[in-house]
Amino acid sequence: MTQRLRETARRLLQEGKVQVVIGYGPSKPGAAAPPVLITRPEDADKLEWNGRCFANLAVYLTRKEVKALGKAAVVVKGCDEKALVVLEKESQIDRAALSVIGMVCEGVGTPRAAKCASCQVRVPRFADEVIGEAAQPAAAAPGPNGLDRLMAKSPAERWAFWKTEFARCVKCYACRQVCPLCYCERCIADKNRPVVIDTSATPKGNFAWHITRAFHLAARCIGCGECTRACPAGIPLGLLNQALAQATEEDFGYRPGMDPQAEPVFGSWSPADKEDFIR
Amino acid sequence: MTAAFEPKIIAYVCNWCTYLGADLAGTNRLEYAPNVRILRLPCTGRIDFNLIVKAFEMGADAVLVSGCHPGDCHYTAGNFHARRRWMLFRRLLEALGIETERVHFTWISAAEGKKWQQVIGEITEKTRQMGPYEAYRELCVGQASACLAGSVESEAAE
Numbered sequence: 223m224t225q226r227l228r229e230t231a232r233r234l235l236q237e238g239k240v241q242v243v244i245g246y247g248p249s250k251p252g253a254a255a256p257p258v259l260i261t262r263p264e265d266a267d268k269l270e271w272n273g274r275c276f277a278n279l280a281v282y283l284t285r286k287e288v289k290a291l292g293k294a295a296v297v298v299k300g301c302d303e304k305a306l307v308v309l310e311k312e313s314q315i316d317r318a319a320l321s322v323i324g325m326v327c328e329g330v331g332t333p334r335a336a337k338c339a340s341c342q343v344r345v346p347r348f349a350d351e352v353i354g355e356a357a358q359p360a361a362a363a364p365g366p367n368g369l370d371r372l373m374a375k376s377p378a379e380r381w382a383f384w385k386t387e388f389a390r391c392v393k394c395y396a397c398r399q400v401c402p403l404c405y406c407e408r409c410i411a412d413k414n415r416p417v418v419i420d421t422s423a424t425p426k427g428n429f430a431w432h433i434t435r436a437f438h439l440a441a442r443c444i445g446c447g448e449c450t451r452a453c454p455a456g457i458p459l460g461l462l463n464q465a466l467a468q469a470t471e472e473d474f475g476y477r478p479g480m481d482p483q484a485e486p487v488f489g490s491w492s493p494a495d496k497e498d499f500i501r
Numbered sequence: 502m503t504a505a506f507e508p509k510i511i512a513y514v515c516n517w518c519t520y521l522g523a524d525l526a527g528t529n530r531l532e533y534a535p536n537v538r539i540l541r542l543p544c545t546g547r548i549d550f551n552l553i554v555k556a557f558e559m560g561a562d563a564v565l566v567s568g569c570h571p572g573d574c575h576y577t578a579g580n581f582h583a584r585r586r587w588m589l590f591r592r593l594l595e596a597l598g599i600e601t602e603r604v605h606f607t608w609i610s611a612a613e614g615k616k617w618q619q620v621i622g623e624i625t626e627k628t629r630q631m632g633p634y635e636a637y638r639e640l641c642v643g644q645a646s647a648c649l650a651g652s653v654e655s656e657a658a659e
Contacts, residue, residue, distance in 0.1 A: 372596065373596070377598040379598065380596065380597060381597065381598030381599065382598070384598060420558075424640075426558055426640045426641045429554070429597075430551070430554050430558065433554055433597065434551060434554075436593055437589075437593055440590075440593070441589060462596055462597070466589055466593055469589050469592035469593075488585065488586065489582075491578055491581035491582055491584070493572075493581070495584050495585055495588065497571075499587070499588075499591060500584065500607060501606065501607040501608070
């Protein structure tokens with residue numbers, strides 16, 4: 223697969239169809255594959271494909287520095303590709319100007335990342351070129367997970383849980399930087415007139431930040447789990463997004479990134495929306 | 502010496518319906534609990550979830566969000582957009598273990614001064630029974646905006 227990936231990248235660059243290929247580069251054994259930006263055909267051999275290609279490379283498509291390089295090709299797994307669907311829906315990328323190299327994925331990490339157990343998109347669905355062949359059928363419905371365990375607790379226990387977790391947050395904003403859907407040029411957390419989110423890494427500021435981060439991804443998060451992986455403090459941030467994803471599916475039957483034609487939950491409305499909580 | 506607990510309630514209301522409803526309650530001399538602080542915004546669609554968080558940070562014991570009934574929005578659909586947002590936001594609060602019983606949503610029209618009086622009365626009573634929102638206040642201990650939390654008690658003492 224790596225060989226075919228390199229050939230494809232070389233061809234795209236040689237033909238001038240793209241000016242940059244965003245892919246995974248060589249890594250030390252056991253370490254996550256780092257992202258690389260390939261701009262010359264002779265560098266295509268630096269591309270790698272292995273079970274440690276965790277990163278969701280769609281995050282680079284909205285970066286100014288990468289945009290400045292010209293037309294891009296991006297290497298995606300089936301799960302990462304969902305971010306492209308959302309980005310296109312939100313007019314952040316021009317899909318026609320983008321080349322998507324889809325990698326058939328059997329799951330990443332040893333042991334396999336939790337999200338891979340319930341993966342429904344091993345074969346990228348909208349890629350211009352799909353590399354590899356699916357051996358495993360799509361996974362069955364997911365079993366009990368961290369979210370179920372969280373929601374089985376009482377509200378007071380949940381509060382105590384997050385208080386302990388957030389206490390480790392140092393506000394490095396890695397969760398924001400790594401997220402393919404956190405693309406605002408100026409984040410609300412960086413605005414200081416007025417200060418919306420207390421900038422210090424105190425309990426107050428941490429709660430405000432994590433509430434905001436999670437809710438700005440409500441009905442948008444594709445569940446790639448990069449926020450959890452990026453967190454240096456090991457806070458299971460993805461749980462909040464999962465809670466919102468579950469609510470979105472229950473209330474609106476909407477799964478972000480699955481259907482390019484579906485109307486997004488926010489930005490539209492229905493008179494039939496439930497309001498059992500409103501007096 | 503601490504006075505009896507009086508809840509501090511922040512009400513975010515829309516300019517076109519609930520604010521006028523509260524105004525009507527006033528012009529009709531309907532008496533309602535003085536625990537509520539009204540903050541007027543253009544529309545429920547404008548009420549950012551961060552405002553709710555902010556209210557708790559500043560020592561609120563309960564928050565009320567209120568606007569026009571569905572179909573009555575001055576901007577046609579602001580309240581419909583807001584309704585969707587609150588549907589999901591409540592679920593996030595639940596996942597975090599924030600007490601959702603302290604966050605209230607109502608539709609109160611400009612003609613419903615009576616409803617405003619009742620809603621405020623009920624929320625005040627309910628919050629009084631629940632007691633101060635210590636869990637959130639603890640997060641803010643030692644920080645500038647937290648000192649506002651004490652102001653209700655000191656006002657009551659006066």
